[in-house]
Amino acid sequence: MFELLFTSFPVIIRYFQLKRRGEAMTVWNMRTAVFTWAGLAFLLFFLIFYFHPKSYSGVVPFRTVSVVAQSAGPVTELNVRNGQRVAAGDLLFRIENSSQVAALMQAEAQLGTLAAASIKAEDSLKVARASVAQIQATLDEQIIDLSDAQTLLDRNVGSQDAVQKLDAAVKVSQAQLQAAQAQVHLAETDIAETIPAQIKSAEAAIASAQASLDKTEVRSFSPGLVTQLTLGVGSPASTLILSPAMMIIPDRPEGLPVRFVAGFSQVARxxxxxxxxxxxxxxxxxxxxxxxxxxxxxxxFIQPAISTGQVMPGGKLLDPNNLKERGSLLVYFELEYPEHEKEVIDGAGCIIQTYTNNLSGTSGHVIAATGVIKAVGLRLKLWGALISGVGLAGGGGH
Incomplete structure (x- = not known):
């Protein structure tokens, strides 16, 4: 509309010329003015729509977090409600945990048994070392007695039976000493290796049982707003990502600017x-x-790829004829003034009007000036949206 009005001056001038001359306005005597008007309108349309592209698909994207349980079972405690704000680490709900508690108690009892076994092994080591010392003392005494008996026998004073009995006693004591030393080694192995390995295994079992118990408590990993809560006490907790118990709209990280995205026609690249x-x-x-x-x-930022050209492995070969609909050029926008970010609602639908101002020379200034028409049109669109109450409806990028 504005483009037609701004380029209609040849027709207006010609009309007043004919009126001043008293001539009737006909197609023939208006042809030059009409063709001039059409040419100027086409040129202005081209300048405006080509150098100042617009998109109706603008949106403020935001993330959501699907909350699902990691352990199946009925819900025993629900700590949030729809619309409630939560912080990172806040408890959302609990699941029935009797089996997990029993497993943890069993693992802790096993660790306690191993602690007692460690004390017992220390005592066994002391007893084994004392036995070694006692047998060694007896063996030393028997060796001396055997040496004396052998000396007497060599002097034809002692008897052969006494020597044989003492020799047998020495061999028995030596065997007993070896057995006692083996008991010492066994106790030392239990204390140094076996029991510590069993304790580590028990501690790992406790950690595993504690992790299973912790999974019955579902907590928030990020601060945000709870919405779409479908859970209640007694209802089974779902572990499927496609059936979440609730959604959390996380708070935007501090320092991260609000970005708008919009799809533009590929020719606007x-x-x-x-x-x-x-x-x-x-x-x-x-x-x-x-x-x-x-x-x-x-x-x-301008995404350097068109989404419709994405190829993923599948059961069928790609047929380009199935991609007749051209994808859009994805463009990211950031607000010029950060204080405006608080005025924006996540997920809002927007019209995004761009303006070319990077061309030099007189033609560049003229093209930049034509952006005023698009700016006025955008505000008229806003006015019409308020009057009609239907919002900034539209379709396609220009």
Whole structure:
């Protein structure tokens, strides 16, 4: 509409010329003015729509966190409600945990048994060492007695039977000493290796049992707002990601700027550039005072790939004929002034109008000036959305 009005001056001038001359206005004497008007309108349309592309698909993207249980069972305690804010680590709900508690108690009892076994092994080591010392003393005495008996026998004073009995006693004591030393070694092995390994195994069993018990307590991993809570005390907790117990809309990390995304026609790739100025008008920001209704922004990033060309392995070969619908060019925008971020609602639908201002020379200034028409049109669109009450409806990028 504005383009037609701004380029209609040849027709208006010709009309007043004919009126001043007193001639009737006909198709023949208006042909030059009409063709001039059509040419100027086409040129202006081209300049405006090519160098100042617009998208109706703008949106403020945000993340959601699906909350599912890691352990199956009925819910015994529910600690949140819809619309409640939670912090990281807050308890959301508990699941019936009698089997997990029993497993933990059993593992702890096993560790206690091993602690007692360690004390017993220490006592066994002391007894075994004392036995070794006692047998060694007896053996030393028997060796001396055997030596004396052998000396007497050599002097034809002693008897052969006494020597044989003492020799047999020495051999028995030596065997007993070896057995006692083996008991010492066995006790030392139990204390140094066997029991510590068993204790580590028991501690691992306790950690595993504690982890299983912890899974019966579902906590929030990020601060945010609870929504779509479908859980109640007594209902079974779902472990399927496709059937979450609730959703959490996490708070935006501090220092992370709000970004808008929009899809533009692929032919706009030659015009769009990073740093390009833009205006963003969202349904959620429209108001009668027009305060913060059209927010200044800039292009932050242009995705270097079109989503419809994505190829993933599957059971069928890719057929390009199935991709007749052209994908859009994904563009990210950031607000020019950070204080406007608090005015934006996550998920809001927006119209995004861009303006080319990077061309030099007179033609560049003229093209940049034509952006005023698009800016006026954007505000008329806002006004119409308020009057009609249907929002910033539209379709397609231009």
């Amino acid at each position: 030659a015009t769009l550039y990073e740093g390009m100025p833009a205006e963003i008008a969202c349904d959620s920001n429209a108001n009668f005072s027009f305060r913060n209704s059209a927010l200044p922004a800039r292009v932050a």
